[in-house]
Amino acid sequence: MEVGGGVIETWLKKHRMLYIRATKHPLIxxxxxxxxxxxxxxxxxxxxxxxxxxFVPFSASVLLKxxxxxxxxxxxxxxxxxxxxxxxxxxxxxxxxxxxGLELSTIVPQKVNQEYCRFLESLMSPQVEYxxxxxxxxxxEAVYQEGFALCLQDGSKTPxxxxxxxxxxxxxxxxxxxxxxxxxxxxxxxxxxxxxVARAEVALLQVLELEVEFWNMSQG
Ligand SMILES: Cc1ncc(CN)c(N)n1
Numbered sequence: 001m002e003v004g005g006g007v008i009e010t011w012l013k014k015h016r017m018l019y020i021r022a023t024k025h026p027l028i029x030x031x032x033x034x035x036x037x038x039x040x041x042x043x044x045x046x047x048x049x050x051x052x053x054x055f056v057p058f059s060a061s062v063l064l065k066x067x068x069x070x071x072x073x074x075x076x077x078x079x080x081x082x083x084x085x086x087x088x089x090x091x092x093x094x095x096x097x098x099x100x101g102l103e104l105s106t107i108v109p110q111k112v113n114q115e116y117c118r119f120l121e122s123l124m125s126p127q128v129e130y131x132x133x134x135x136x137x138x139x140x141e142a143v144y145q146e147g148f149a150l151c152l153q154d155g156s157k158t159p160x161x162x163x164x165x166x167x168x169x170x171x172x173x174x175x176x177x178x179x180x181x182x183x184x185x186x187x188x189x190x191x192x193x194x195x196x197v198a199r200a201e202v203a204l205l206q207v208l209e210l211e212v213e214f215w216n217m218s219q220g
Pocket of ligand 1: 141214
């Protein structure tokens, strides 16, 4: 439970407006207030399935970097735990898609999704430092955690059909996982040279921008 007072918290204050645009996007707010257009949800579901499939090899690359570059063996265990739940996540997408009558094999990735997947690929290069990759990895998970947790708060009017989706990323266990990733990122950022820290900040901003665009794309 170390979270607080690290580089990440400084950045979240500095880039607060962008962080809010990513975590409290109108699409998320429309889930929370029950006004969501289900065609937007279906578009998001199909596109996110493609994204998550690209996220798996990125996660594997972060795991590899952790094994090679981290001084703490628990980093590997935290990342491995996240990867194990990605296996479950892919199965969930398939089940959810069939519930909504979506044929996943026919879905074509939209331009923003392609850009996001290309960004993940760029981070998979061995030249990208573990500190930069783990910062992006944390941000990608944290944005979903924060956004979907909002839809589970008391007083939210999330439609019953979407509760399971919100639980997937908004649950407390996933919240704890994101805090563990944040602690790892903070620990590495705290001892990284300034050029690496600067690249990690750029990666964070890229994630946040892409997340906003991903929601925009889903909204149609
Ligand atoms: C676009 C996006 N961002 C983040 C997550 C959470 N892994 C996701 N599934 N999709």
